[in-house]
Amino acid sequence: MENFSCHGKNLWRVALLSTAVIFVMLLSSCYNPYDRTPDAWNLTEREMDSISFSTTHHYSQNYNFIVKADTLSLSCHAPDELPFDTVVVVRGDRVVVADIMTMPSDTIDSVWVKIARDQVTQGWIRENRMLPSVKPDDPISQFIDMFSDVHKLIFLAFAVIVIATYGLRSLFRRNAPIVHFHDIGSFYPTMLALFVAMAAVFYASIQLFGAESWRHFYYHPSLNPFALPPHLGIFVSIVWSIIIMSIATVDDVMRRLEPVDCVIYLCGLATVCAVDYVVFSISTLYYIGYPLFVLYVCFALWRYFRYSCNRYVCGRCGRELLKRGECPYCGTVNT
Template structure:
C-alpha cells in the first residue's frame, strides 16, 4: 500500500512539474545600429518604413535622380504603378520638407521625392486602404447623385400611387431597415470620433488595415465590428424586403433606404466634427425606435381575417372588433 502511495505521489509531482526554457542569453540582442534605431523611430511617427509598398493614384508622379535635387523632369511614374520604398533620407537643409523618400517601380525606374509631395499621389498597396481613399474622395459626389435619383424616383412614385414606402415614415413591419440606419449613424459618429480624438491611430490603421477586430485597439475594433454588423444586417434587410414587398415596390423601398443611409452617414460624419453629432445620435436613435414601435410594428393579428393590427380594437380591413 505504501508503494502505491509513493508511486501516485511521484506521478502527481511529475504532472505538476514543468521545465522552463529561459531561451538563449543574448547580451547583444538590443544592440541596434543607429540606422536601425532611426528606422524604428521613423516607422513610429510616419507609420511606414523601408520596403513598404505603395501604388500611384495620381495621373503622374515625378521622381528625381538625387535626393534634394529640384530636377523633377527626370522620371515619371503613372497611375496604377506599384512602388516600394527603397530608402529614406533626412536633408536638414531643405526648407520645404526635410524627409526624402526613394521609391522604385523596378530596377530601371527609381528615384527620390519629398514625402509631402509623395503622400498625396500614392496609396498603400492594400485593397482596404484603397477603398478608404476612394470612399473618402467621392462619398459626397455619390451622395448627391443618389439623392437626386431617390428624389426623382419618389416624385414619380407619389404621382402614380401617393403611398410610397420609406423607412421611418411609411415603413414595413421589419426591424432590419431601422437597425441598419441606426448602425450606419453610429458607425459614422464613431468614425468621425476616431479621426478627431485619435488621428494617429486612424493613420496607422490606414497604413496597416485589418478586418479582424480582435487584432485592433478597442475603439478601432468597435468600428470594424460595426462595419461587419452593417454588412450582415444589410443582407438581412434585402432578404426581408424581397419577401414582404412586390419587386417594383421593394426596389424603390431599397433605393429610399440607401438614400436615408447616405444622409445618415454624411450628417453624422460632419456634425460629430463639431461635437453636436453625439446629441443628434441619441435623438435619432430614440426617434427611429419610437417611429418603428409606434407606427410600423404590428403586435396583433385580427382573429377574423388575419390582418395585422397596431393595437386591439376594430380591424381596419374587415371591421370586426378584437378584444
C-alpha cells in the same frame, strides 16, 4: 384575434444577429505567433532609426504604394547629388519604398523617400509631395482613401441630397413603404439605418480625437476588431454588424413585400442610409452630430414602435396587423 409582443419577436432576431456577428468576428480573428529570441533587440542604429520612423510615419522601407496622381516626377539621384535627372511614374503604377533619407538642411521637407517601380524606374521625392500622390497597396486602404477624399465627399453629399429629395418625394406621392415614415413591420431596416448613422459618428469622432491612430490603421488595416485599439475595434465591429444586418434586412423585406414594392423599399432604405452617412459624418466634425444623433435615435425608435410595430395577427389568415379591425389581406374583422 391573437395578441403578441413585437418586442419578443425582434429580441430573438437581434439575439441571433448578435450571435452571428460574434461568430463572424471570431472566424476573422487570427494570431501569428513568433519566437521570442534573446537577441531580438540587438539591432543596428539604422534598424532602430527605421523602427522609429515607422512609428511616427506609419510606413517604412519595402512598403508598397499605388500612384493615384496623374504623374509623379522622381529625381534619379539622391537630393545631395548632381545632376537632377528625372523619371516619371503614372497613375496606377505600383511602387515600393526602396530607401529613406533625412536631410536637416532642406527647408521644404527634410524627409526624402526613394521609390521604385522596377530596376530602371526609381528615384527620390520629398515625402510631402509623395504622400498626397500615392495610396497603400491594400484593398481596405484604397476603400478608405476613396471615402476620405474631401472633393468626393462634397460631391457625394450634393448628389445624395439631390437624389434623396426627388426619390423620397416620389415615394411619398405613391404612398410607397419607406423606413421611418411608411415603414413595414420589421425592425431590421430601422436598426440598419441607426447603425449606419452610428458608424458615421464613430468615423468622424476618430478623425477628431484619434487622427494618428486612424492614420496607422489606414497604412496597416485589419478587419479583426480584437487586433485593434478599442475605439477602432468598436468601429470595425459596427461595420461588420452593418454588413450582416444588410443581409438580414434584404431577406426580411423580400418575405414581407411583393417584388416591385421590395425593390422600391430597398432603394428608399439605401437612400436614407446614404443621407445618414453624409449628414452625420460631416456634422460630427463640427460637434453638431452628437446631439443630432441622439435626436435621430429617439425619432427612429418612436416612429417604429408607434406606427410600424405589428402588435397583432389576424385570427383567420395569420398575417401581422398594426391594429385591431378589418384585416387588409383577407377582410376578416378582428376585435
